[in-house]
Amino acid sequence: MSLPKAFQLLRFTTYVAPRRLISATACTYGIKSRWQMPYRVTLKNRMKEMEKKGLLPTNARSDFIEWNYDSEIYAFGKRLHEEFDESLLRQALIDPSYITRETLRQQELGVEVPALQMSGNSELSTEGKDIIFDYATKFVRATHRVLPEEGVSALVDYLTSEELLSEIGHGIGLKDLILTEEYPPSQVTVVNAFQSVVAVLNRSSGLSRCHIFVKDFVLTQLVGKNIYDIWKIEDPVSILSNILLQNGREAFEPRLVFQSGKNTIQAVYQVAVYCEKQFMGTGMKWYGETVNAAVEQAAWDALSRLFQTTEAVSPIPFEKPEQLNLNDNKNMPIDNWSIDRASNIVMC
Amino acid sequence: MCLLWNLPKMSSRTWSLFWGSRFVKTPLQNGIGRYVQQLQRITLKFCKTHGGSQGMRDYIEKELIHFAKENPGVVVYVKPRRHRSPCLKAEYLNGGEEYISMHRLPADDIVRWMAYLRGRSGYPTDRIRKDQHTDHPSIQGPWTPWLHRDPQTNVAQYPNEDLSCVEVMGRSATEELREMFKKQKLVSSYKRSVES
Numbered sequence: 312m313s314l315p316k317a318f319q320l321l322r323f324t325t326y327v328a329p330r331r332l333i334s335a336t337a338c339t340y341g342i343k344s345r346w347q348m349p350y351r352v353t354l355k356n357r358m359k360e361m362e363k364k365g366l367l368p369t370n371a372r373s374d375f376i377e378w379n380y381d382s383e384i385y386a387f388g389k390r391l392h393e394e395f396d397e398s399l400l401r402q403a404l405i406d407p408s409y410i411t412r413e414t415l416r417q418q419e420l421g422v423e424v425p426a427l428q429m430s431g432n433s434e435l436s437t438e439g440k441d442i443i444f445d446y447a448t449k450f451v452r453a454t455h456r457v458l459p460e461e462g463v464s465a466l467v468d469y470l471t472s473e474e475l476l477s478e479i480g481h482g483i484g485l486k487d488l489i490l491t492e493e494y495p496p497s498q499v500t501v502v503n504a505f506q507s508v509v510a511v512l513n514r515s516s517g518l519s520r521c522h523i524f525v526k527d528f529v530l531t532q533l534v535g536k537n538i539y540d541i542w543k544i545e546d547p548v549s550i551l552s553n554i555l556l557q558n559g560r561e562a563f564e565p566r567l568v569f570q571s572g573k574n575t576i577q578a579v580y581q582v583a584v585y586c587e588k589q590f591m592g593t594g595m596k597w598y599g600e601t602v603n604a605a606v607e608q609a610a611w612d613a614l615s616r617l618f619q620t621t622e623a624v625s626p627i628p629f630e631k632p633e634q635l636n637l638n639d640n641k642n643m644p645i646d647n648w649s650i651d652r653a654s655n656i657v658m659c
Numbered sequence: 660m661c662l663l664w665n666l667p668k669m670s671s672r673t674w675s676l677f678w679g680s681r682f683v684k685t686p687l688q689n690g691i692g693r694y695v696q697q698l699q700r701i702t703l704k705f706c707k708t709h710g711g712s713q714g715m716r717d718y719i720e721k722e723l724i725h726f727a728k729e730n731p732g733v734v735v736y737v738k739p740r741r742h743r744s745p746c747l748k749a750e751y752l753n754g755g756e757e758y759i760s761m762h763r764l765p766a767d768d769i770v771r772w773m774a775y776l777r778g779r780s781g782y783p784t785d786r787i788r789k790d791q792h793t794d795h796p797s798i799q800g801p802w803t804p805w806l807h808r809d810p811q812t813n814v815a816q817y818p819n820e821d822l823s824c825v826e827v828m829g830r831s832a833t834e835e836l837r838e839m840f841k842k843q844k845l846v847s848s849y850k851r852s853v854e855s
Contacts, residue, residue: 348677372750377702377736390695390732482687484699484752527692534688535794569805569813581805596800622798629691 371494372487383488391483393524395508396515399435403507404485406500407431408492432507439506442513444471446525451533452642453635454627457619457653458538459645465542470529473498479528480505526632533627538620539611547611550645551584551591554617558650561587563613565606568593580605584613592616617653674786681785682792686753689780697751697781700734701773705745710763715745717766726773733777747772751781 361367372378384404388395410431417425447470451463458466469475480486480501489496489504496504513521544550555563569581582605583593592613599605615621628634643649689695703723705715719737727735744762747769751757757776761769815822 352677377738379734379736382734383700386699386732386734390699392693392695479687481754482752483695486754528687531688531691534691567813568810569808571804598803622795 369494380488387484387488391524393512393520394516395511399511399514400508402430403432403435403511404488404490404504405429405431406489406491406496406503407433408500409490412492432503435507435510436503437506438513439508439510440471442509442518442521443476443506443525443529446522447471447530449637449639450526450530450632450635452640453637455538455618455620456642456656457617458642459618459648460642461645462538462542462618463642466533466538469541470532473502475532476505476529477501479532483508483528523632526629530627531629534629539615544611544614547614548607551610551613553646554614554648554650555586557647560650563591563610565609567602567605582606582609584609617648617650619653671786679785680788681782682788683790684782684792686780686782695752696730696732696777697753698730698733698749698777698779699752700736700750701776702736702738702748702750703745704738704740704743704748705761706742707739709742709744712745712761714763714765714769715761718769722766722770730777747776749776749779751779753781755779755781755783 358367373380384397384400388400410427410429413427414425417427444467447467448463451458451466451470455463455466477498483505485501485504485508486495489500491500493500509521509525512524552562555561563584563586565582565584567580568583570579572578578600579598580600580602581594581598582602584591584606592609592611592615594605594608594612597608599608643652686697687695689697703715703719705712705719707716723735723737727733744760745764746761747757747759749757749759757779759772759776761772764772812822
């Protein structure tokens, strides 16, 4: 070329000067090439899948060197703002399977009569289960006084179900504290330990304190849930007509309020249910694709209005449990549900 | 001086593609009954001789006892490791874990990082879509063409003269303003004539 050699070199140096070595930048500021992140995401997803299939080795938290069971037990009570009897709490966290395993292990090591001064939580677990069931039933009855007994038992079954109680047990940190054969502990083990913790609280701090505990951790799970997702009403039309018949009213009269897109694939109907010319309910948010489906929706809405469980009712009073009238009286069963009696009950 | 000029610019969409986003949520309805602190244990790892752990050693000597006293529900572990840089490892009740390097940080900074870890819920730091969330955005339900409509239109026979004619509206806001303006003009012209 016609340019002198020195000038070419100068051009080269001016071009390089403002740039830095990319490797140096990457070391200093952690800049990765663009395949790095997808690669890591893939690895992470693969690990998650292996974890799901149980291919990854899972170490119990207590296997690690930084583990102090005494401190963990102390912090457990403090975290929940409760005073537990320590020896009882330790017993509550021992699953019977742990004792069996320890006995076998000591026998394998040559100890003929293993000196194990521990008893499992089976007894405490049954005690706690009864407390939770009893208080949940009374609380749900007191907060839903017009709801039929079938609905109450469905809600209580949900609250005392294995899935929910084990979720709560994990949520208060029982997973690492339970002494059991397997790790991670199974659902049943966590549920037993949670119920035992409730029983221990009853023995340490008294029943009223225990009820507050159950209310705060178990019953608050009802918040934000739709009752009819938990209690499935199979045939609302026949239930509504049965209730009206039992109460000596006329049969309900479904009226077509609005319709749109008749004889098309997008047909939609809104039906309102009337009884003795009084409005009972209508499909407010859910309409029907056919007239029959719309009648079902309207009957369902009428039932939820009768049982005072619409979305507009006031929330469950968790902060004032002492104002609730807790007693053993059952709610009205659905086959014998009285409209007049329900109208006399005032919820506040 | 900002030396990060050759980092790729990332739109919020790309960010969400990798890191995701979520709504505000709380574990186990925490706070409706009682508040349970979600941090269950924290491990302070440090070296006894290395200079990078100087701040962490100061923190353990002066501040850690106060943290442990104020938070009895948190189990604090102190783990010396030879010639490795210091870090905090937090474990939460919902199984979440957080690991933060404390390399060459002074004790004051560690106080703040401990406070940060103490207040976390344990969920990963996703982009939060909104500051509030409800499962029931509307009690009344979505708007439909049937909402607040006169049911009489349902049984009307078409063609219908009453329903087909132009709807008679009241006076519009523009007309009101014009009227007011005219009045004002009249008053001001009257005043001017009186003054002259």
